[in-house]
Amino acid sequence: MFDTSPVIVGLEVGTSKICAVVDEVNPDSAGLSIIGLGQARSRGVRKGEIVDAALAGEDIRNAIVEAEQMADVEVRSVYLGVTGGHIRGFNNRGVHPVVSADREITEEDVQDVIKNAKAINLPAENHVVHVIRQHFRVDGQDGVQNAVGMLGAKVEVDVHVVHGNFNRLQNPIRAVKSLQLEVEDIVFNGLASSLALLSNEQKELGALVIDLGGGMTEYVVCAEGIVKHTGLLAVGGDHLSNDLAYGLKVPLSRAEQLKIEHGSALVEDSVKGQTVTLTNNHGLAERSLNLEHLRRIMSLRLEEIFQLIAREISRTGLLDYLRAGIFLCGGGARVPQIENLAEPIFGLPVSVGRTSSVSGLKSALDQPEFTTAIGLAKFGSFEVKKRAGRGGLTGGIKNRVTRLLRAVKM
Numbered sequence: 466m467f468d469t470s471p472v473i474v475g476l477e478v479g480t481s482k483i484c485a486v487v488d489e490v491n492p493d494s495a496g497l498s499i500i501g502l503g504q505a506r507s508r509g510v511r512k513g514e515i516v517d518a519a520l521a522g523e524d525i526r527n528a529i530v531e532a533e534q535m536a537d538v539e540v541r542s543v544y545l546g547v548t549g550g551h552i553r554g555f556n557n558r559g560v561h562p563v564v565s566a567d568r569e570i571t572e573e574d575v576q577d578v579i580k581n582a583k584a585i586n587l588p589a590e591n592h593v594v595h596v597i598r599q600h601f602r603v604d605g606q607d608g609v610q611n612a613v614g615m616l617g618a619k620v621e622v623d624v625h626v627v628h629g630n631f632n633r634l635q636n637p638i639r640a641v642k643s644l645q646l647e648v649e650d651i652v653f654n655g656l657a658s659s660l661a662l663l664s665n666e667q668k669e670l671g672a673l674v675i676d677l678g679g680g681m682t683e684y685v686v687c688a689e690g691i692v693k694h695t696g697l698l699a700v701g702g703d704h705l706s707n708d709l710a711y712g713l714k715v716p717l718s719r720a721e722q723l724k725i726e727h728g729s730a731l732v733e734d735s736v737k738g739q740t741v742t743l744t745n746n747h748g749l750a751e752r753s754l755n756l757e758h759l760r761r762i763m764s765l766r767l768e769e770i771f772q773l774i775a776r777e778i779s780r781t782g783l784l785d786y787l788r789a790g791i792f793l794c795g796g797g798a799r800v801p802q803i804e805n806l807a808e809p810i811f812g813l814p815v816s817v818g819r820t821s822s823v824s825g826l827k828s829a830l831d832q833p834e835f836t837t838a839i840g841l842a843k844f845g846s847f848e849v850k851k852r853a854g855r856g857g858l859t860g861g862i863k864n865r866v867t868r869l870l871r872a873v874k875m
Contacts, residue, residue, distance in 0.1 A: 472500070472536065473849060475841025476525070476543040477654065478637050480510050480680030480703060481796060483524045484835060485532040487540070488842035490849060497823045497843050501536025502835070503528040512680040512699050513548035513654075515636045522640045529644070542647035544845040545637060546654040546837055547594065548681050551630040554653075554695030556599070557582055559622050570603065570612045570620050578612075582624045592631040594653055599623040599691045608689075625692045627653045649845060655683030655695055657840030660847075662792050662818035663687055671786035673811075674818065675774060676837060677797025679703045684774050688786040696777055698770060702797045705766050712762045713754055715743070723759060730767050730806040732760045764806060767797075771810045784811070792818030794836035 473488040487501030505527040509520030533540050559582025563570055583596050601609035602621040612620050638648050658676040671688035678701045686694040705728070710720035727741050740753040778784050790813050793803060798817045807815040819831075820839050 472538050472540070473842050473845035474529075474532065474540050474543045475546070475657070475838045475843070475845060476529070476641065477546040477657075477838040477841060478510060478515065478521065478525060478640070479507055479678055479837075480513055480701065481507055481678070482834065483507050483521075483528040484838040485528045485540070485543070486835065486838040486842045487532050487536040487538060488846055489536075490846070497839070497846055499823065499839065499842070501532040501534075501538065503530065503532030503535065505531070507679075510680070512550060512701075513678065514550075514633060515640055518636070518640055518643075521637075522643050525640060526644050529646070540646065542649045543641060544841045544848075545641060545648050545651050546657055546841050547629065547634055547637060547651045548654040548678075548683060548697065549629065549633055550681075550697070550699045551633050552594070552627065552653060552697060553629070554625060554627045556693075557585055557624050557626050558602075559583070559624065561620050563617055563620060568616045568618060570615050570617055572613055574620055575601075575612055575622075578620050578622045579624070582622050585626055585628075587628055590631050591628050592634055593626060593628045594634070594651060595625070595627040595656065597625040597627075597656075597692045599625060599693075600689075625695065627656070627695055650848065652841055652844050653683070653695065654678075654681075654837045655685045655697060656692065657838075657844055658683065658794050658836045659685040659687055659692070659840070660843045661820045661823070661836045661840030662794060663789075664821045665690065667789040670789035671783075672789040673774075673778065673783075673787050673791045673813075675771075675791065675793050675795075677701060677770070677793060677795040678837075679796060682770055682774075682795075682797070684778075686778060686781075686783050686787070688783065693783055693786070694778065694781050696774070698773060700766075700770055702795075705763055705797075705800075708762050708766050709759065713759060715754075719743070723754070724763065724800075727756060727759060728763050729760045729801045730764055731802040732757055732764055733802075736760060763800070767800065767803065767806055768810065771807050775811050784813075787811075787813055790814040790816065792816060794818045794833040796834040798833040 471490045475486045477484045483505045485503040489498045489500045505524040509517030515521045529540050559578045561578035601612040603609050603615050603617040659674040668687040669690045674685045676683045680701045683697045706721045710717045736756045739756040741756050742753050743751045745751050804815040
């Protein structure tokens with residue numbers, strides 16, 4: 466029934482939906498070719514983390530089965546996206562003295578300084594998800610991309626570290642493994658979204674990617690070709706619905722419907738005095754709602770999200786580096802006028818991002834809510850090519866994943 470050719474699968478276990486994207490492996494192609502997409506409504510996840518393992522497992526299975534049927538392949542392993550309020554990112558620096566007689570920096574020196582940068586004093590319950598190399602520094606000279614062969618007495622390296630609570634990272638892994646699937650690696654959702662959206666040129670110029678999900682909002686700053694900053698807020702599209710339900714005094718399901726059908730990020734003069742008629746199950750009018758009030762509730766919540774992110778990025782001094790602008794993705798990016806709301810807050814051009822270097826299913830490429838899953842598959846394709854170039858699975862990746870999975874007994 467199924468084709469057995471090698472494929473890469475990105476799996477996002479989100480608050481609003483479970484999404485699986487199947488990528489066809491083509492060693493000769495630099496881009497990503499999507500051949501399958503599966504999704505299911507998420508019922509066992511809150512704020513990006515599993516709260517009901519049985520429901521989450523069932524929804525993951527439904528999404529995987531749909532992706533398998535569309536791609537006509539059998540899925541055996543996935544690259545799994547992770548998020549949640551426990552995840553943090555920070556920059557760290559490793560230092561190593563060059564001890565060779567001629568002071569020439571060798572590959573061994575580079576590996577030692579990277580090892581020192583990874584020796585991070587984290588709480589015992591935390592686990593490192595990513596250590597992303599930035600730039601080297603040789604005797605005070607910044608911005609060195611490759612230190613091997615240079616002369617110096619001291620070599621340093623800057624890295625960006627993403628880490629999270631060990632047990633909370635294991636919960637989605639356990640849910641996937643309960644379906645007899647392997648987890649190739651875990652990837653921070655925000656990083657996956659930036660991989661899907663940004664071209665190399667945009668990473669060099671500097672860009673901020675904001676992923677507006679159902680329960681979480683992740684953001685990543687790339688500049689000078691590297692990841693400079695990551696962060697997240699435990700606020701997303703579900704909070705818009707909750708605000709509407711409370712402010713308009715309607716059930717949550719009705720609030721979600723109103724958000725989709727009548728929502729906007731801006732309150733325009735043209736909507737003043739307009740109303741929305743609510744009907745009951747028989748199609749009869751129940752009461753009228755003020756459209757201006759509805760949109761103002763949404764606008765205030767979205768404005769708060771963007772202001773919090775702008776304040777954080779400004780604190781790091783990175784706003785001036787965002788010459789390529791700001792790119793939105795996730796289901797929240799569908800809210801009309803959201804770019805126009807965000808632009809004056811950041812003082813930069815804002816647009817809904819489009820996946821780069823990706824071909825295949827147009828239904829996936831044009832939808833901002835699939836960005837993370839596409840980025841997870843793209844991460845997987847990079848890893849597969851790295852392994853092929855090194856003659857197999859790299860020890861660093863294998864050991865890191867094995868340590869995290871060791872406690873997951875199925």
